[in-house]
Amino acid sequence: MVDFHKRILFSDEAHFWLNNYVNKQNCRIWIEANPQMSVETPLHPEKLTVWCALWAGGIIGPYFFKNNEGHNVIVNGDRYRAMITNFFNPELNNHDVQELWFQQDGATCHTARATIELFKDTFGDRLISRFGPVN
Secondary structure (H helix, E strand, C coil): CCCCCHHEEEEEEEEEECCCCCCCCCCCEEEEEEEECCCCCCCCCCCCEEEEECCCCCCEEEEECCCCCCEEECCCCCHHHHHHHHHHHHCCCCCHHHHEEECCCCCHHHHHHHHHHHHHHCCCCCCEECCEEEC
């Protein structure tokens, strides 16, 4: 398939801590000497979770996970499906999705049976996901 890579929507969430904490999994700092320092962080710092999808045609998002009161919340299956229904699918109406594939990772909220069925309604067999048509 020519230019298949241009027809995949790559999607994921990222967490942004609101207390100046840097997630070392996403950031590497290389120095020549050990700084001999430690950084204290709260056990459960406040964070913001952001979702977006990228493809050759542009970016869909960002989407900020917040509750009805506007407070930052973590992603669960119900919130992820609400984002798909209320944000992602309406955004897709601005694009020709007949040729697009959707890709997501294997997070539990992404692979719940109800979530997979919701994506199949839009993408059919063009879903790349754990427990999806293309694993």
